[in-house]
Amino acid sequence: MPHDHSHDDLHGHPHDDHSHLDDETARVMALEKLLADKGLIDPGALDVILDTYETRVGPRNGARVVARAWTDPDFAQALRDDATAAIHGMGFAGRQGEHLTAVFNTPQDHNMVVCTLCSCYPWSVLGLPPTWYKSAPYRARAVSDPRGVLAEFGVTLPEGTAIRVWDSTAEMRYLVIPMRPEGTEGFSEDQLADLVSRDSMIGTALATTPATGEAA
Amino acid sequence: MNGPQDLGGRDGFGPIAPDPQDPLFHAEWERRAMAMVVAAGGAGAWTIDESRFARENRDPGEYYGLSYYQLWIRGLEDLLKTKGLVTDDELSTGQADGPADVTALAADKVGPALMRGSPYDRDPKGSRPAFEVGQTVQTRNLQPRGHIRMPAYCRNRRGVVAAVHGYHVFPDTSAKGDRTTAHWLYNISFAARDLFGDRAGENDRVNVDLWEPYLNV
Numbered sequence: 001m002p003h004d005h006s007h008d009d010l011h012g013h014p015h016d017d018h019s020h021l022d023d024e025t026a027r028v029m030a031l032e033k034l035l036a037d038k039g040l041i042d043p044g045a046l047d048v049i050l051d052t053y054e055t056r057v058g059p060r061n062g063a064r065v066v067a068r069a070w071t072d073p074d075f076a077q078a079l080r081d082d083a084t085a086a087i088h089g090m091g092f093a094g095r096q097g098e099h100l101t102a103v104f105n106t107p108q109d110h111n112m113v114v115c116t117l118c119s120c121y122p123w124s125v126l127g128l129p130p131t132w133y134k135s136a137p138y139r140a141r142a143v144s145d146p147r148g149v150l151a152e153f154g155v156t157l158p159e160g161t162a163i164r165v166w167d168s169t170a171e172m173r174y175l176v177i178p179m180r181p182e183g184t185e186g187f188s189e190d191q192l193a194d195l196v197s198r199d200s201m202i203g204t205a206l207a208t209t210p211a212t213g214e215a216a
Numbered sequence: 217m218n219g220p221q222d223l224g225g226r227d228g229f230g231p232i233a234p235d236p237q238d239p240l241f242h243a244e245w246e247r248r249a250m251a252m253v254v255a256a257g258g259a260g261a262w263t264i265d266e267s268r269f270a271r272e273n274r275d276p277g278e279y280y281g282l283s284y285y286q287l288w289i290r291g292l293e294d295l296l297k298t299k300g301l302v303t304d305d306e307l308s309t310g311q312a313d314g315p316a317d318v319t320a321l322a323a324d325k326v327g328p329a330l331m332r333g334s335p336y337d338r339d340p341k342g343s344r345p346a347f348e349v350g351q352t353v354q355t356r357n358l359q360p361r362g363h364i365r366m367p368a369y370c371r372n373r374r375g376v377v378a379a380v381h382g383y384h385v386f387p388d389t390s391a392k393g394d395r396t397t398a399h400w401l402y403n404i405s406f407a408a409r410d411l412f413g414d415r416a417g418e419n420d421r422v423n424v425d426l427w428e429p430y431l432n433v
Binding site: 117146 | 227306417
């Protein structure tokens with residue numbers, strides 16, 4: 001099927017035609033080669049980093065923390081007292097998760113996390129941040145218009161719920177513990193973890209209710 | 217700095233548009249860019265705050281015109297030049313004039329390094345925090361040309377200490393390569409209406425992590 005190669009190639013679809021490279025691809029490839037030639041990076045290190053964040057470290061880690069907090073009151077208390085120790089104790093440690101605070105949603109209080117100054121995010125429990133989290137619209141409005149932001153995610157909180165927004169300005173990383181959905185009595189930790197989306201741990205979603213498959 | 221990075225409360229950026237597909241990367245170069253920046257940082261030639269400052273210290277028009285990983289790459293290029301690790305000439309030709317005086321993070325060391333991270337708390341050596349949980353504090357009206365991690369929206373405002381996090385590396389000095397200077401770090405809770413007026417919800421709050429030098433003692 002004929003299509004316009006030159007247009008696609010210049011506007012972000014370099015894989016349509018390998019004979020051309022868009023500007024950013026060329027720039028990044030040249031820089032990678034230069035840094036490798038100068039001994040500033042080990043090219044093999046890049047593959048390990050990508051494998052780590054594409055296949056090993058992601059929101060499933062955080063979901064396991066939440067599921068355990070829902071089923072084990074002692075662990076929930078430990079999370080409140082010292083989230084860093086509690087979460088590291090589950091084996092979820094590392095870069096951008098050195099210092100952690102868990103914030104618990106209740107019927108009275110909803111928590112939401114942002115980094116207005118850059119893109120700080122708890123990599124060790126949620127992986128790499130989604131594009132919207134790093135975007136100017138979210139960073140600009142999460143602090144001043146959290147209800148408007150939540151509406152764009154399809155979330156409406158009950159009248160009277162107060163919102164607390166956590167702006168991650170330091171090396172402390174915040175994990176939201178959403179409320180456990182109704183109708184999950186007797187669920188295993190694995191079943192519960194399936195109800196915990198990444199966004200529910202940022203605070204732009206609620207945990208999923210199993211009966212309907214909809215966010216509670 | 218009063219720079220383009222300080223976005224909290226700004227208008228005009230439009231809707232958020234969460235993407236249900238939401239891939240981690242939107243092009244192969246973004247994958248390489250993320251990994252390259254993390255790997256290069258692993259050589260230890262700069263601090264996380266030097267890296268942040270390299271991204272934000274630019275013309276606002278340029279900052280807002282760049283995508284996220286483009287900004288990472290521009291920041292990396294600027295850091296490499298500032299640190300004397302790569303010359304303008306090498307960047308424009310792509311040809312290395314010689315090896316850099318830095319030890320790269322080796323592939324077999326990456327896994328343990330990522331798992332270890334780099335904790336930012338330091339020994340207070342007898343220093344005690346000036347404030348305790350529950351105390352009302354006033355933020356200072358600081359507007360340095362250099363790096364600072366107090367957003368403009370909470371300058372010169374009253375808030376309540378919600379937590380004392382510990383004695384943490386101070387970003388303002390860390391952005392100049394100083395890895396040791398640290399200060400007490402607090403979580404300060406502000407009434408959202410004190411920050412954003414009537415547009416904020418009546419009982420909503422905004423909590424911000426702020427170091428002791430950002431607060432009036």
